[in-house]
Amino acid sequence: MILHELNAFLRLSAVLNYQLSAKTIDWNNIINIILGPKSLPAESKSILITVLEYLSKVYGKKKRRLGPLSILHPLRSTALLAHVTDHPTLLNLMTILLHDNFEDIKPRHFEIKNWLKFDAKFQNFLKMIPETDQWFLIERLSWLTKTPNETYYHYIGRLLNQSKNSPEVVRVKLADRLDNTLDMRIEYQDPLQKVDFFEIIFQMLFSNTFKGYQPDIPHPPPALLNGAQRLYQLFKNTVLMSLIRQKNAAHGDQEANIIFQYLARASMREAQRIALHIFGYHEHDASKTRQLLIDTMNYVQAGGIDSITPPIPEQRLDGLFVSTFDEIKRNLREQKLSELYSDKPLMIQTSVAFIVIFLSFINDPNYYVKGISEEGVKPETK
Structure with missing residues (x-):
C-alpha cells in the first residue's frame, strides 16, 4: 500500500x-x-479486540x-502507522486507536447509564495492561487532546514538546493528519489517475497548441468540502510540519520521518x-492561466513561500496565511x-x-515556513 496514494486509501476504507x-x-x-503481514502476540491481540x-x-x-463512519478514522490511522512500523506494540497501537478518545468521547454525548457502561469498559481494558503502560497511555492521550481554549498552534507546540521523551506522539499526529488529508473526498477513483499533472503545467507554460486540460467526466455535484476548505487543511499540515522541523521533533526517528x-x-x-479541477472546469483562458502560473513561479522563486508575509496590494499571495487561513x-x-x-x-x-511548499518539505530536510510558531503565524520582521 502506497500511503500517500488516494486510490490505496479508498481501497483500505472500503475493505x-x-x-x-x-x-x-x-x-x-x-x-x-x-x-498487514505483521503480527501481535495472542494476549495483545485479545486486548486489542476489547x-x-x-x-x-x-x-x-x-x-x-463527509458521511463515512467515524470509527474508520482511528482504524485507518492505525493501519497507516502500522504500515511503517517494523514491530508494532500493543501500547503504541492503543495510543493511536484511542488518540481522539478524550476529545470525541464525552459524558454529555450519552445517557448516564450508557456513559457509565462505556467508562467501565475503558477502565476494564486499561487494567489489562501493566501499570506503567497504563500511565504512559493516559499521558499520551492527554498530550494528543486539544483543549477547548487552545489554538491549533499552541496545541501542536505543546504536543511536540513531548517528542524527546515520547516520539510516539509525533508519529500518531502525523498519521492522524495523513488520514485527514486523504479523507477529504468521496471518490470512486483518484482524479489524478491517468493524468500527468506536471505535463499539463508544462504544456500550459510552453505550448501554443495546447487546448487546455479537458476532464473525461462532467463537473461533479458540489461537495460538502470545497477546494478552499481543503486548502485550509493543507495549511494545517504546513503548520504541523513547520513546527516539527523547527523543534527537531522527528530527528532520528525513522518512522516519523517516513510518515x-x-x-x-x-x-x-x-x-x-x-488546481486540476479549476483548470478543467472553471478557468479555460490559456493566456490568463499561463500568466497566473508565471506570476506564481516568480513569487515562489523570490522566496515568497519561505516565510509568512504581510498583505500587500501588489501581490495577492502575500498575507494569505495571515488574512484568510489564520482566522480563529x-x-x-x-x-x-x-x-x-x-x-x-x-x-x-x-x-x-502549496504544491511548491510541500515539494520544499520533500526536497530540503531543513525547510519550514518561517514565521509559524506555537504562538501563531506572524510576518517575519526584516
Missing part, C-alpha cells in the same frame, strides 16, 4: 467498511487488515463530515487535484474561505504555491 457492515464483526479480520469493541460502542453509527514524507506527498497531490473564529474563517473559493485565479495560485 474496513465492508468488515464493519457485517452483522457480527470479526475483529480479528479488522486487526489483520490494520497490521479496545476495538469499545470504540465500536462509543462511536456507534456516528459519521464524519512526514508521506504527508508531504499526500498534501502536494491534494493541491494538484484542486470558525464562522469568520468559513466566510473568508468562501471568498477565496469564489476567486478562481487566486485559488490556482494558492494551490500551486
Whole structure:
C-alpha cells in the first residue's frame, strides 16, 4: 500500500467498511487488515479486540463530515502507522486507536447509564495492561487532546514538546493528519489517475497548441468540502510540519520521518487535484492561466513561500496565511474561505504555491515556513 496514494486509501476504507457492515464483526479480520503481514502476540491481540469493541460502542453509527463512519478514522490511522512500523506494540497501537478518545468521547454525548457502561469498559481494558503502560497511555492521550481554549498552534507546540521523551506522539499526529488529508473526498477513483499533472503545467507554460486540460467526466455535484476548505487543511499540515522541523521533533526517528514524507506527498497531490479541477472546469483562458502560473513561479522563486508575509496590494499571495487561513473564529474563517473559493485565479495560485511548499518539505530536510510558531503565524520582521 502506497500511503500517500488516494486510490490505496479508498481501497483500505472500503475493505474496513465492508468488515464493519457485517452483522457480527470479526475483529480479528479488522486487526489483520490494520497490521498487514505483521503480527501481535495472542494476549495483545485479545486486548486489542476489547479496545476495538469499545470504540465500536462509543462511536456507534456516528459519521464524519463527509458521511463515512467515524470509527474508520482511528482504524485507518492505525493501519497507516502500522504500515511503517517494523514491530508494532500493543501500547503504541492503543495510543493511536484511542488518540481522539478524550476529545470525541464525552459524558454529555450519552445517557448516564450508557456513559457509565462505556467508562467501565475503558477502565476494564486499561487494567489489562501493566501499570506503567497504563500511565504512559493516559499521558499520551492527554498530550494528543486539544483543549477547548487552545489554538491549533499552541496545541501542536505543546504536543511536540513531548517528542524527546515520547516520539510516539509525533508519529500518531502525523498519521492522524495523513488520514485527514486523504479523507477529504468521496471518490470512486483518484482524479489524478491517468493524468500527468506536471505535463499539463508544462504544456500550459510552453505550448501554443495546447487546448487546455479537458476532464473525461462532467463537473461533479458540489461537495460538502470545497477546494478552499481543503486548502485550509493543507495549511494545517504546513503548520504541523513547520513546527516539527523547527523543534527537531522527528530527528532520528525513522518512522516519523517516513510518515512526514508521506504527508508531504499526500498534501502536494491534494493541491494538484484542486488546481486540476479549476483548470478543467472553471478557468479555460490559456493566456490568463499561463500568466497566473508565471506570476506564481516568480513569487515562489523570490522566496515568497519561505516565510509568512504581510498583505500587500501588489501581490495577492502575500498575507494569505495571515488574512484568510489564520482566522480563529470558525464562522469568520468559513466566510473568508468562501471568498477565496469564489476567486478562481487566486485559488490556482494558492494551490500551486502549496504544491511548491510541500515539494520544499520533500526536497530540503531543513525547510519550514518561517514565521509559524506555537504562538501563531506572524510576518517575519526584516
